Amino acid sequence: MNRQRTKRFFLGLLLASVLVGALLPLPTLLVGEQQGATRLAIPLVLDQSFTYEYLHSVLKTPVQEKFILAPGHDLLLESTTYQSLGVGTPFLPGEGELENHNGLYVLKGQNRTFHQLNLGLVDFTKQAILYRGSRYELADFFTSGSLIELQVKSMTPAELIWLSLQSFQERR
Template sequence: MRNIVLQRSPAKALGLLFLILALLFLVKLPFLVVADRDSYPVLFFALTGKKEFSLYYTHSVQKTPVQENFFVDQEDRLLLTSTEYESLGVGTPFLPDEGKLVNQQGKYFLSGLSRHFEEVDLGASPIAGHALIIKNKKYIVNDYFAPNELVRIRVIRCSTAFILWQKIVHRRETVD
């Protein structure tokens, strides 16, 4: 009886190892990726729980802060849901058909937006001070990209093995 138990244990261990490796390589999870113009990923953000993030910057004309709030939908598209800004003017939405605009103590909140994007491109401008806000943490774009470099934000699905490879071999920053 003891021989049978010893013979089955290595088989079970091997089966468990195979299952774990299969999960690492086959199961693909959504990640928000911030990449350069060649789609070379620099930052990975795991999209677990609330799939929300914000893009913060200083408006080029008004010179006031803007925060665009996004949600990642079931099709892994970026959905612009609302915008917050401090002044009306060129380049800031304000028409009634663009959503519900509310002014609270000098700050404008435009909600009810439903604009889908496959990706969002921006120039990493130190003047605009672009930043991503994810899970209440701010990531300054110019800490990771050269001034005026094209930056592409999108969602990709990738395996845990791929993320580990990016983190270990290419020293990419991954954020849970």
């Protein structure tokens, strides 16, 4: 009789843990069209930072902007990395601390906070989100000329599953 009770107790505990886990909110990077549906959701659980990468429209060299999650689900621009100085690349003393690592420029200490990022998708800029070794090409989710919004919101695993199902249905 004791074994039966113990078994039921652990089964109940497991079920309760699964239910609580399904309702536990997680910070999630949502990427969607402005005023439209979310096309990509990346839970920021194991690492609360991501990189936005693109080719500079004038210099045609790669730029990486590293963002970290700030209080209130804001995005803090931690650093910008690029390969050449020129039009549109930050370099003034008030913009942060610029370091030169053998021709790779890293601007740190920018301390710019955003509630959301608004982007326009342009084919030749090869825009992507990098997170924990994965690369998400924005052109795989949006058409050229799309106005894109990146923001962080709390979502439960159940909501993420529902969002994934909706996205899957829309792509069919």
